[in-house]
Amino acid sequence: MKIICNTELLSEACQNVQRVVSTKTSIPAIEGIYMKALGNKLMLTGYDLEVGIDTSIDAKIEKEGAIILNARILCDILRKLPSEIVHIEADERQLCIIRSGDVKYKIVGIAAEEYPETPTVTGGYPxxxxxxxxxxxxxxxxxxxxxxxxxxxxxxxxxxxxxxxxxxxxxxxxxxxxxxxxxxxxxxxxxxxxxxxxxxxxxxxxxxxxxxxxxxxxxxxxxxxxxxxxxxxxxxxxxxxxNSAIPKSLTTEVKVNTKLFMDSIERTSLLITDRVKSPLRCVFDENIIRISTITSLGTATDRIPCQTEGNRVEIGFNNIFLLDALKACNIENVKINLNGSLSPITIVPPEGDNFLFLVLPVRLKNEN
Amino acid sequence: MKIICNTELLSEACQNVQRVVSTKTSIPAIEGIYMKALGNKLMLTGYDLEVGIDTSIDAKIEKEGAIILNARILCDILRKLPSEIVHIEADERQLCIIRSGDVKYKIVGIAAEEYPETPTVTGGYPxxxxxxxxxxxxxxxxxxxxxxxxxxxxxxxxxxxxxxxxxxxxxxxxxxxxxxxxxxxxxxxxxxxxxxxxxxxxxxxxxxxxxxxxxxxxxxxxxxxxxxxxxxxxxxxxxxxxNSAIPKSLTTEVKVNTKLFMDSIERTSLLITDRVKSPLRCVFDENIIRISTITSLGTATDRIPCQTEGNRVEIGFNNIFLLDALKACNIENVKINLNGSLSPITIVPPEGDNFLFLVLPVRLKNEN
Known part of the structure; x- marks a missing residue:
């Protein structure tokens, strides 16, 4: 194989392909990037036997061929090359010479034959x-x-x-x-x-x-x-x-500003640490949500406005799970559907059904 | 103690003071920030028995007093408070209430008396x-x-x-x-x-x-x-x-562009990894520096222009040490003083004596 190509183009492609390359394996070939020079293209593949990424870049191919080069070393080298042009040449013994400007690397590659075959997807329509x-x-x-x-x-x-x-x-x-x-x-x-x-x-x-x-x-x-x-x-x-996990009925429907609710959860959760795992207590009342925690470090209480229809509900959550769901909402206001203090809640948009996030409650200590 | 102050001011001060607070210690007091309300100032101290940081901010002091609060919890809380004003109140049993907007924390502090005395520096002139x-x-x-x-x-x-x-x-x-x-x-x-x-x-x-x-x-x-x-x-x-470690004589004086030299060292050092510790070989020749490495991964060679007076020197370095010194130079061109391949080199500015960096060489394998 003997090629000349643009350094930046090759560097970017190798970095994208490298991400799926195995770093801890007993098979050196899959720690490498498979390069194949054919026609006027240099094809690049990274594959860890589960996920593979393939791409190709334009290159001047002076001699067709293929080789596997260690992904980390190749990417490190490409990132630092001094000239915008790079020459790569590999002989039959897999000795690979990389040249750019005045710098010249000689590294030993792996025979292309040792690269595992990537699966093919044929048929079907996209x-x-x-x-x-x-x-x-x-x-x-x-x-x-x-x-x-x-x-x-x-x-x-x-x-x-x-x-x-x-x-x-x-x-x-x-x-x-x-x-x-x-x-x-x-x-x-x-x-x-x-x-x-x-x-x-x-x-x-x-x-x-x-x-x-x-x-x-x-x-x-x-x-x-x-x-x-x-x-x-x-x-x-x-x-x-x-589908069967989503509650079909509800006793309480709450509309709340997403950011207000997230900020309040973050504030009141500060006393919940890895060491002290306590539930976050939420009371959904008529026009207010009261959020609180009690841990061995102390107590935090907060409240925010909301619109509630239905019964008052006092319910406990894993603070991270509740927060993750609200963060994913990406919308100004959300609707929270409750079904008593022991049933999962669902968080949905005020209109439509683009998303549904379900969070299981955590039993609060003073309940039976 | 009972105070009212600006949240952001207190938060910034606590974060600066917190940096020296111990995180792993068997003395809970020095995991805290010492707060003392006096006159119209709130004084803050962090101290790990070796280094201490002290500061004070303006505050409305409704009742003077002092308390120690866990630094990590206090800083976390202050960062998240919803209002620009914060109220802090601590009673005789060290129960401390922090209020801002609708949020209210109750945490237990530590008696101020348990804080170690910080050393004082008196006399001398600044x-x-x-x-x-x-x-x-x-x-x-x-x-x-x-x-x-x-x-x-x-x-x-x-x-x-x-x-x-x-x-x-x-x-x-x-x-x-x-x-x-x-x-x-x-x-x-x-x-x-x-x-x-x-x-x-x-x-x-x-x-x-x-x-x-x-x-x-x-x-x-x-x-x-x-x-x-x-x-x-x-x-x-x-x-x-x-002073006695700095060589007094020299056989070779090299002037080189700092960035060119650093880039070349970085490029040629790419094959030197934690696993393969090899020296960087530099040949200071008439108007050229040749930089190279040979490791089990392969070889890298590069060269850059320079101005050399005196004998040709071939010398090995720990690549990191040489690079660290050049990075610290912060100047376009530097002068490198050499004294054969076994003596330390010094890196100095072309004019003046603002800095001097000395680096020991590493013996190259083909030498005796």
């Missing part, structure tokens, strides 16, 4: 989503993804796509996040579960483009974002039947 | 230094302070002040940094060693002021920076006789 909408939908659900590996399927976000609608669902056993949007799609109804890790990579690449295309196969999904392809395995297993 | 100059002098020497506790005295910076001159010296066994400035001082010649930790606190407070005043006692130093007083113990012991 689902096109606006980048901005997909980004928002991921951000508004991924906080509720389970961090616990006990049920792997819940470490991903479920996508449900049907005629005219796309829905993302995440759940971790304490809370549930649902985000819905309209979409131009008339194919058959499909659903699949994408690992949160893959979606974080999608988030990082989605900025420079208008639309994201998704192609779904039986076990894999392919995201196409401009010049980048992200391929990922899908998660397999029984996802929570979330 | 030495006045321009803030900007002191900041620069500390920054240009503290990189060479020893991180190793084996010789405590070298974990500080030595100050030597005499008629018209102030000199800061740091040394860690592998390198030496000396920074000199003119100063209006006509008192007797003095020298003392200030812990690097104290000087880091000085750096953080020095931004908002024109001059810093230093008062030196036998075992302590007091820095006065605007409204803040930093008191610190001095370090005691035999500081390196640094």
């Amino acid at each position: 689902i096109i989503v606006e980048s901005e909408i997909l980004r928002e939908m991921i951000r508004q659900t991924n906080f509720a993804v389970s961090k616990n590996d006990a049920k792997i399927v819940h470490t991903g976000i479920k996508f449900e796509i049907k005629n005219g609608e796309i829905k993302l669902i995440a759940v971790d056993g304490f809370r549930l996040a649902i985000r819905k949007e309209n979409i131009k799609y008339t194919g058959e109804e499909i659903s699949f579960i994408v690992p949160a890790k893959t979606l974080n990579e999608v988030l990082k690449l989605v900025d420079n483009t208008d639309v994201v295309s998704m192609n779904i196969a039986k076990r894999h999904i392919l995201f196409e974002i401009e010049n980048y392809k992200i391929i990922s395995r899908l998660l397999d297993g029984e996802f929570l039947d979330y | 030495i006045i230094v321009e803030s900007e100059i002191l900041r620069e002098m500390i920054r240009q020497t503290n990189f060479a302070v020893s991180k190793n506790d084996a010789k405590i005295v070298h974990t500080g910076i030595k100050f030597e002040i005499k008629n018209g001159e102030i000199k800061l010296i740091a040394v860690d066994g592998f390198r030496l940094a000396i920074r000199k400035e003119n100063i209006k001082y006509t008192g007797e010649e003095i020298s003392f060693i200030v812990p690097a930790k104290t000087l880091n606190e000085v750096l953080k407070l020095v931004d908002n002021t024109d001059v810093v005043s230093m008062n030196i006692a036998k075992r302590h130093i007091l820095f006065e920076i605007e409204n803040y007083k930093i008191i610190s113990r001095l370090l005691d012991g035999e500081f390196l006789d640094y």
Whole structure:
């Protein structure tokens, strides 16, 4: 392989591809970036056996070929090169020479043959989503993804796509996040579960483009974002039947300013530390929410205005879970639906049903 | 104690004072901020038995008194208060109520009597230094302070002040940094060693002021920076006789652009990792410096122009130590004085003697 290309272009592409490269593995090949020079393109791949990122840049190919170079070293080198042009040359013994300006590196690469094959996604037709909408939908659900590996399927976000609608669902056993949007799609109804890790990579690449295309196969999904392809395995297993988890009735409906409520939760939660895990107590009264905590460090009380319809409810929460849900709302006012002090609450927009966040309550100590 | 004051003013003061407060100690009192309301001032102190910071803010004192409040909790609370006014009230049982807007905290403080006495510095006359100059002098020497506790005295910076001159010296066994400035001082010649930790606190407070005043006692130093007083113990012991460590002769004198040299060191050092510790090889030739490394990862070579007078020298360095010294130079071109491949080099300005950085060489493998 012998190529000449633009340093910055190659550096940016390698840094994007590098993110999925394994750093702790016993297989040196997958700690590397796979480079393949063909025609007038240099193709680059990073792959950790679960998620892969592919891209290509324009390059002058003086001799076609392929090599694997350690991702960290390659990226470090590219970032520091003095000239805007870089020459890369690799011989049959995988000795690779990188030259730019007066600097010259000789490093040993790995034979291209040792790179694992990345899965291919063929057939199906692409689902096109606006980048901005997909980004928002991921951000508004991924906080509720389970961090616990006990049920792997819940470490991903479920996508449900049907005629005219796309829905993302995440759940971790304490809370549930649902985000819905309209979409131009008339194919058959499909659903699949994408690992949160893959979606974080999608988030990082989605900025420079208008639309994201998704192609779904039986076990894999392919995201196409401009010049980048992200391929990922899908998660397999029984996802929570979330519809049955959402309470159908309510005794109390509260409208509140999102920021006011968040600020108050943050203030009153200051005495809740890792060392002292106590619930946050909320009393939803006629036109006021009283928020308080009692921990071994002391007590904090606060109150904010609201509009309440229905019964007074006194209810306890994990402060972080309640706050996470409110932060995801991204809207000036929210509606909180309550069903007594022992049932989960749902947080929804005052109008429409774009999102639904469900939070389980925590039993307060003076109750039975 | 019962006071009313401006939230932001108190919050800022507490955050500055908090920085020296112990976080891991068996004495709860010194995990706190000591607050004392007297006249129309609220005085605040943080002290970890080595370094103390003192300040005071205007406050409406409704009842004089003093209390110790946990620094982390107090600062967290103050940062989040909703109103620009805060009320703080503590009773005889150290129950402290903090109120602002609708939020109210009740936390238990510690009796003021339990706070350790901070040392006082009396007598002597102050030495006045321009803030900007002191900041620069500390920054240009503290990189060479020893991180190793084996010789405590070298974990500080030595100050030597005499008629018209102030000199800061740091040394860690592998390198030496000396920074000199003119100063209006006509008192007797003095020298003392200030812990690097104290000087880091000085750096953080020095931004908002024109001059810093230093008062030196036998075992302590007091820095006065605007409204803040930093008191610190001095370090005691035999500081390196640094003058005898500086080579008096030279065989080679090199003038080089500082940035060019730094960039080249950074580039060629990329193959030197924590795992592979190898020296950086520099060949100072007639009008060129050749910089290279050979590690198990590969080789890197680079070269930059320079002006050399004297013999060609091939010499090895710890890349970090060489780079640290060049970074501290803060000047377009520097002069490097060499004395063969086994003697320390000194890096000095092309004109004058404001700074001197000495770096020990590392023996290269192909030498005897």
